[in-house]
Amino acid sequence: MKTRKPARGRRRGRPVVDAGDDVRGKLLDAAVGLYAEQGIAATTVAQVARHAGVTGAMVHYYFKNREQLTDAVFLERVLRFRDLVWHEDEDFQPTQPKDADLLLGLLIRRVIAATEELPWLPNLWVKEVLNESGLLRERLMKHFPVQQLQGVAQAVAREQRAGRMNRELQPLLAVVSVFGLTLMLLATRKVWGRLPGAVELDNTKLERHIVSLLQNGWNGRKS
Amino acid sequence: MKTRKPARGRRRGRPVVDAGDDVRGKLLDAAVGLYAEQGIAATTVAQVARHAGVTGAMVHYYFKNREQLTDAVFLERVLRFRDLVWHEDEDFQPTQPKDADLLLGLLIRRVIAATEELPWLPNLWVKEVLNESGLLRERLMKHFPVQQLQGVAQAVAREQRAGRMNRELQPLLAVVSVFGLTLMLLATRKVWGRLPGAVELDNTKLERHIVSLLQNGWNGRKS
Amino acid sequence: MKTRKPARGRRRGRPVVDAGDDVRGKLLDAAVGLYAEQGIAATTVAQVARHAGVTGAMVHYYFKNREQLTDAVFLERVLRFRDLVWHEDEDFQPTQPKDADLLLGLLIRRVIAATEELPWLPNLWVKEVLNESGLLRERLMKHFPVQQLQGVAQAVAREQRAGRMNRELQPLLAVVSVFGLTLMLLATRKVWGRLPGAVELDNTKLERHIVSLLQNGWNGRKS
Amino acid sequence: MKTRKPARGRRRGRPVVDAGDDVRGKLLDAAVGLYAEQGIAATTVAQVARHAGVTGAMVHYYFKNREQLTDAVFLERVLRFRDLVWHEDEDFQPTQPKDADLLLGLLIRRVIAATEELPWLPNLWVKEVLNESGLLRERLMKHFPVQQLQGVAQAVAREQRAGRMNRELQPLLAVVSVFGLTLMLLATRKVWGRLPGAVELDNTKLERHIVSLLQNGWNGRKS
DNA sequence: TATGAATGAGTCTTCATTCAT
DNA sequence: CATGAATGAAGACTCATTCAT
Numbered sequence: 028m029k030t031r032k033p034a035r036g037r038r039r040g041r042p043v044v045d046a047g048d049d050v051r052g053k054l055l056d057a058a059v060g061l062y063a064e065q066g067i068a069a070t071t072v073a074q075v076a077r078h079a080g081v082t083g084a085m086v087h088y089y090f091k092n093r094e095q096l097t098d099a100v101f102l103e104r105v106l107r108f109r110d111l112v113w114h115e116d117e118d119f120q121p122t123q124p125k126d127a128d129l130l131l132g133l134l135i136r137r138v139i140a141a142t143e144e145l146p147w148l149p150n151l152w153v154k155e156v157l158n159e160s161g162l163l164r165e166r167l168m169k170h171f172p173v174q175q176l177q178g179v180a181q182a183v184a185r186e187q188r189a190g191r192m193n194r195e196l197q198p199l200l201a202v203v204s205v206f207g208l209t210l211m212l213l214a215t216r217k218v219w220g221r222l223p224g225a226v227e228l229d230n231t232k233l234e235r236h237i238v239s240l241l242q243n244g245w246n247g248r249k250s
Numbered sequence: 251m252k253t254r255k256p257a258r259g260r261r262r263g264r265p266v267v268d269a270g271d272d273v274r275g276k277l278l279d280a281a282v283g284l285y286a287e288q289g290i291a292a293t294t295v296a297q298v299a300r301h302a303g304v305t306g307a308m309v310h311y312y313f314k315n316r317e318q319l320t321d322a323v324f325l326e327r328v329l330r331f332r333d334l335v336w337h338e339d340e341d342f343q344p345t346q347p348k349d350a351d352l353l354l355g356l357l358i359r360r361v362i363a364a365t366e367e368l369p370w371l372p373n374l375w376v377k378e379v380l381n382e383s384g385l386l387r388e389r390l391m392k393h394f395p396v397q398q399l400q401g402v403a404q405a406v407a408r409e410q411r412a413g414r415m416n417r418e419l420q421p422l423l424a425v426v427s428v429f430g431l432t433l434m435l436l437a438t439r440k441v442w443g444r445l446p447g448a449v450e451l452d453n454t455k456l457e458r459h460i461v462s463l464l465q466n467g468w469n470g471r472k473s
Numbered sequence: 474m475k476t477r478k479p480a481r482g483r484r485r486g487r488p489v490v491d492a493g494d495d496v497r498g499k500l501l502d503a504a505v506g507l508y509a510e511q512g513i514a515a516t517t518v519a520q521v522a523r524h525a526g527v528t529g530a531m532v533h534y535y536f537k538n539r540e541q542l543t544d545a546v547f548l549e550r551v552l553r554f555r556d557l558v559w560h561e562d563e564d565f566q567p568t569q570p571k572d573a574d575l576l577l578g579l580l581i582r583r584v585i586a587a588t589e590e591l592p593w594l595p596n597l598w599v600k601e602v603l604n605e606s607g608l609l610r611e612r613l614m615k616h617f618p619v620q621q622l623q624g625v626a627q628a629v630a631r632e633q634r635a636g637r638m639n640r641e642l643q644p645l646l647a648v649v650s651v652f653g654l655t656l657m658l659l660a661t662r663k664v665w666g667r668l669p670g671a672v673e674l675d676n677t678k679l680e681r682h683i684v685s686l687l688q689n690g691w692n693g694r695k696s
Numbered sequence: 697m698k699t700r701k702p703a704r705g706r707r708r709g710r711p712v713v714d715a716g717d718d719v720r721g722k723l724l725d726a727a728v729g730l731y732a733e734q735g736i737a738a739t740t741v742a743q744v745a746r747h748a749g750v751t752g753a754m755v756h757y758y759f760k761n762r763e764q765l766t767d768a769v770f771l772e773r774v775l776r777f778r779d780l781v782w783h784e785d786e787d788f789q790p791t792q793p794k795d796a797d798l799l800l801g802l803l804i805r806r807v808i809a810a811t812e813e814l815p816w817l818p819n820l821w822v823k824e825v826l827n828e829s830g831l832l833r834e835r836l837m838k839h840f841p842v843q844q845l846q847g848v849a850q851a852v853a854r855e856q857r858a859g860r861m862n863r864e865l866q867p868l869l870a871v872v873s874v875f876g877l878t879l880m881l882l883a884t885r886k887v888w889g890r891l892p893g894a895v896e897l898d899n900t901k902l903e904r905h906i907v908s909l910l911q912n913g914w915n916g917r918k919s
Numbered sequence: 920t921a922t923g924a925a926t927g928a929g930t931c932t933t934c935a936t937t938c939a940t
Numbered sequence: 941c942a943t944g945a946a947t948g949a950a951g952a953c954t955c956a957t958t959c960a961t
Contacts, residue, residue, distance in 0.1 A: 050920085065383055068292050072956060082922055087957065150382050157376045157438060160288055164441065177447055195462035197449060200435070203442050204463060207434045208427060215380060218387065219426050224400055226420060239418035240427060244467035273945080294930060305947055310932060312945095496924080511829055515737050517951060528926055533953060535924095599826045603884060605819050606734055610887065623893055641908035643895060649888050650877060650909060657876045658869070661826060664833065665872045670846055672866060685864035686873060690913035719941085741935060751943055756936065 051089045053079040058096060059104045063147035066154045067097060067162045101166045108148050111141035113172045121175035124182035127192060131179070131205050131245060132238055138209045139234050149214035157207075176202060183245070193245050201245055209237055274312045276302040281319055282327045286370035289377045290320060290385045324389045331371050334364035336395040344398035347405035350415060354402070354428050354468060355461055361432045362457050372437035380430075399425060406468070416468050424468055432460055497535045499525040504542055505550045509593035512600045513543060513608045547612045554594050557587035559618045567621035570628035573638060577625070577651050577691060578684055584655045585680050595660035603653075622648060629691070639691050647691055655683055720758045722748040727765060728773045732816035735823045736766060736831045770835045777817050780810035782841045790844035793851035796861060800848070800874050800914060801907055807878045808903050818883035826876075845871060852914070862914050870914055878906055 057078035061070040072093055073083040090096040112134065113121070119133050142148050155161035180199045186192035212233060219225055228236070280301035284293040295316055296306040313319040335357065336344070342356050365371050378384035403422045409415035435456060442448055451459070503524035507516040518539055519529040536542040558580065561567065565579050588594050601607035626645045632638035658679060665671055674682070726747035730739040741762055742752040759765040781803065782790070788802050811817050824830035849868045855861035881902060888894055897905070 066289070066291070066381070068289070069383075071954085073954095081920095083956080084923080084958085085921065088920075093956065153376065153380050153382075157380070157434065158289070159373050159376075159437070159440070160292075168441070168444070171445075173446060176445065180447060193462060193466060195458055197451065197455070197459050199442060199445060199448050200451070200459050201463070203438070204431060204435065204460075207438065208431050211380065211430045211434055212423070212427065214382070215426070215430070217382065218391070219422065221391070222394075222399065222422060223396060224403060225422055228420065228423070232420070235418055236420050236423055236427075239416060240424070240467035241463070242467075243416060243469070244463040244465075246466070295932085296930075304945095306931080307933085307947065308945080314932095316931070512735075512737070512827070514735070515829075518953085519951075527924095529952080530926065530954085531924080537953095539952065596828050599822065599828075603822050603826070603880065604735070605822075605883070605886065606738075614887070614890070617891075619892060622891065626893060639908060639912060641904055643897065643901070643905050645888065645891060645894055646881070646897070646905055647909070649884070650881065650905075653880045653884070654873060654877050657826065657880055658873065660828070661872070661876065663828065664837070665868060667837070668840075668845065668868060669842060670849060671868050674866065674869070678866070681864055682866050682869050683873075685862060686870070686913040687909070688913075689862060690909035690911075740933085742933095750941095752935080753937085753944080754942065757941070762935065 050079065050081055050085060054081070054086060054089060054096070055100055055104055058100045059151070060147055062097075062100065062155065063151040072096070097162060098166070101163055104145075105148075105151065105163060105167075106170060108141055108145055109170065109172060111144065112137045113175045115175075121172075121178035121182075124178050127179065127182035127186045128242070128246065130182060131201070132242060134179070134202070134205050135209050135237055135241070136234060138206065139213070139230050142213055143230070149210050152210050153214045157211075191246075196245060205241055208241065212237065273302060273304055273308060277304070277309060277312060277319070278323055278327055281323045282370055282374070285320075285323065285378065286373040295319070320385060321389070324386055327368075328371075328374065328386060328390075329393060331364050331368055332393065332395060334367065335360045336398045338398075344395075344401035344405075347401050350402065350405035350409045351465070351469065353405060354425070355465060357402070357425070357428055358432050358460050358464070359457060361429065362436070362453050365436055366453070372433050375433050376437040380434075414469075419468060428464055431464065435460065496525060496527055496531060500527070500532060500535060500542070501546055501550055504546045505593055505597070508543075508546065508601065509596040518542070543608060544612070547609055550591075551594075551597065551609060551613075552616060554587055554591055555616065555618060557590065558583045559621045561621075567624035567628075570624050573625065573628035573632045574688070574691070576628060577647070578688060580625070580648070580651055581655050581683050581687070582680060584652065585659070585676050585683075588659055589676070595656050598656050599660040603657075642691060651687055654687065658683065719748060719750055719754060723750070723755060723758060723765070724769055724773055727769045728816055728820070731766075731769065731824065732820040741765070766831060767835070770832055773814075774817075774820065774832060774836075775839060777810055777814055778839065778841060780813065781806045782844045784844075790841075790847035790851075793847050796848065796851035796855045797911070797914070799851060800870070801911060803848070803871070803874050804878050804906055804910070805903060807875065808882070808899050811882055812899070818879050821879050822883045826880075865914060874910055877910065881906065 054075060058070070058075045061074055061078060072086045075096070076083040076086050079085075086093075086096055090099055115121070119130065119137075121130060124130055151163070155163040156167055158164065176199075179202050183192060183196070183198040183201050187194050187196070187198070216228065216233075220227055226232075277298060281293070281298045284297055284301065295309045298319070299306040299309050302308075309316075309319055313322055338344070342353065342360075344353060347353055374386070378386035379390055381387065399422075402425050406415060406419070406421040406424050410417050410419070410421070439451070439456075443450055449455075500521060504516070504521045507520055507524060518532045521542070522529040522532050525531075532539075532542055536545055559567070565576065565583070567576060570576055597609070601609035602613055604610065622645075625648050629638060629642070629644040629647050633640050633642070633644070662674065662679075666673055672678075723744060727739070727744045730743055730747060741755045744765070745752045745755050748754075755762075755765055759768055784790070788799065788806075790799060793799055820832070824832035825836055827833065845868075848871050852861060852865070852867040852870050856863050856865070856867070885897065885902075889896055895901075
């Protein structure tokens with residue numbers, strides 16, 4: 028996450044010379060929050076500005092127009108999620124994968140972990156990515172870690188051929204399912220939490236449910 | 251203040267009286283299609299009217315206002331999905347369930363089958379139900395087949411206690427997962443279809459994938 | 474339903490920045506004039522704006538909505554009339570009245586004098602206060618100088634008991650009659666001025682007529 | 697008042713052959729009531745129709761358009777008031793007047809009496825006649841009993857010259873004042889009835905107040 | 920940098936009016 | 941006579957955008 032410049036004094040009444048303050052960053056933060064809450068289309072420029080403590084005209088000053096604000100939100104906030112989930116480390120090397128089971132499990136855990144830093148992400152994803160006309164879908168397609176995604180899919184396919192994974196799954200779809208189910212459950216927690224008989228689930232329990240459900244799924248029916 | 255008095259005394263309006271009756275039905279169809287495509291909030295009354303071949307005023311003639319149009323769409327179109335999925339028959343008796351495995355499998359199949367009659371449903375569901383601020387979410391909560399949902403959840407719990415189903419799953423969550431994953435995959439077909447290495451999947455293949463993934467999931471780890 | 478999302482992303486609006494500031498004041502002036510001429514309900518926001526030399530959107534900029542424009546007109550223009558008529562000075566002390574005859578006479582004169590500064594007042598009063606569904610009636614009831622009104626009425630009652638005023642009058646009604654007759658005649662000047670045989674009356678003559686008519690009225694029949 | 701044809705059976709559901717019923721008269725009655733209550737401009741064609749138990753299109757069938765409905769209301773309902781007030785009889789012969797005092801007193805009594813048959817009249821008068829832009833004002837000017845009005849005014853003038861009436865009054869204005877004050881008080885009964893210290897006044901008390909106030913007024917200061 | 924004032928293009932909604940049936 | 945369906949013209953209100961200061 029782009030670190031914000033440290034705030035250098037609060038604005039009181041009408042701003043005079045104060046300057047600084049990283050208004051731009053505040054606008055992005057305000058925007059991403061509102062986008063997740065209400066959807067991008069339903070969020071007005073003035074709302075974003077108000078949440079950032081400035082006037083609507085500033086949005087145009089910093090971002091030229093509504094569209095470019097969305098661009099910036101995407102590039103400077105949303106992509107952070109991609110990086111959190113897909114960055115390579117010792118255990119997670121999707122482009123040179125060894126263990127598909129491990130990779131898929133890690134994906135689930137990383138997605139859940141990432142939403143702790145970016146709590147607005149699941150809502151935003153449901154609204155603006157899942158959604159056919161979602162305003163971030165196309166943007167995401169262009170910045171998608173295709174390599175990594177395919178790496179995992181190929182790992183799955185290899186395991187299938189080796190008889191170590193459920194052969195009825197479509198490899199790519201398996202990754203998508205892992206991703207999608209996790210985010211969907213995170214995003215809809217509140218709703219099914221309201222259904223009678225529901226249990227309030229923290230991230231740990233949720234993770235166990237998902238991992239268990241899917242891991243058994245992808246490891247099953249190997250014949 | 252009772253608002254203002256509109257200018258009176260003009261001379262206009264000449265009905266064209268097109269053929270093809272049931273304008274009301276056409277409006278509902280147009281609305282549900284546009285809602286799924288663009289989202290409810292993004293759909294203007296005039297668009298709906300245009301798609302039905304009439305003027306915007308007709309929407310108000312038949313539905314009083316935007317909101318009641320949405321109500322009608324929900325009651326007269328969307329609920330059809332609930333009925334297709336949850337109606338009881340010989341095999342599917344969620345309120346007196348015998349076989350959880352069978353019920354869950356049937357749910358997946360029924361969801362997929364229902365979307366053949368109601369192709370707009372997955373998109374609409376993602377936009378307006380999954381979505382926290384979706385305009386159908388609250389409406390759905392009021393018309394939800396809670397009995398049936400709980401019936402299935404209880405059946406799952408029973409099987410878990412009997413050691414015949416994955417004990418790490420939250421029963422209610424299992425049903426939600428089945429439902430959600432299926433609809434999500436249906437709604438996002440086009441996107442992951444565009445990813446390199448993707449295979450175009452018809453409903454049959456998709457069904458096999460989901461059933462296989464989840465069935466192994468819910469039947470796994472019984473200890 | 475949060476209404477709909479307006480189409481975004483157009484490029485328009487170029488302020489002309491006319492000279493002559495205080496657009497807000499101009500809007501109030503325009504409004505009060507039009508209100509008196511046409512009635513509040515019949516006055517459109519756009520008319521008010523046009524008369525003030527701006528676009529309709531400015532009315533919403535300064536007053537949020539139609540209703541609050543009316544509120545402001547009332548508070549910042551109409552109440553001026555109340556103050557002109559009822560302010561206390563050496564001669565006019567309705568809360569500690571000495572001479573009812575003097576007070577009533579002064580009321581007539583003050584009403585007539587006030588309408589020289591606020592020429593729209595009589596028409597507005599007839600339309601929006603007298604009128605049962607007048608949009609200022611309720612507002613006025615809340616800001617009415619009840620104390621003063623009752624002071625005068627009590628003064629009348631005292632004189633009646635002392636045998637110095639017409640005993641057949643209802644004290645409160647006497648004050649209302651004074652007020653009402655004066656304003657009604659001011660408001661209808663033009664009409665009866667058009668009747669054959671009418672004389673064009675200036676304020677002085679009108680005042681003499683009213684004072685004479687009513688003063689003899691309230692001082693008569695003392696038995 | 698135009699006598700209405702006797703109702704011949706009620707309309708139930710959709711009208712078939714029933715006919716009759718004097719729908720026209722009902723529309724006029726509905727209209728005059730709504731006009732008095734809300735004002736003419738604020739009354740929609742549909743409201744009138746609904747109150748008469750028919751659809752809006754019938755208004756156009758019977759009256760061609762909104763304007764001509766108002767014409768008819770005026771001619772067939774409002775003018776009844778003129779006739780009630782100004783018809784000549786043994787005592788009231790304004791065109792050959794003998795006793796101005798008697799005539800003026802009778803005018804007050806007749807106005808009050810007329811409003812018992814036409815209770816909507818005072819409100820309508822305040823809204824649509826008093827009012828500069830009232831929609832009945834111009835119509836009334838054309839059908840005004842000018843002869844009679846002038847007769848009374850001349851009678852007043854004669855008495856003034858003879859030293860039997862208040863010389864400071866404008867004769868025409870005296871008649872207008874009598875008329876106007878009476879109607880104004882009738883129309884505003886409810887408001888000042890709400891002021892603290894007010895007494896609920898029936899027609900008799902109201903009449904005594906007005907007659908006393910004005911009679912002393914016009915008979916005073918004869919020098 | 921930042922504001923406030925201003926604009927013009929929508930969007931919903933209401934309503935008089937018309938006309939086939 | 942009467943209805944219901946349909947239209948087109950407003951009118952209130954919102955909002956992205958612009959610009960002088």
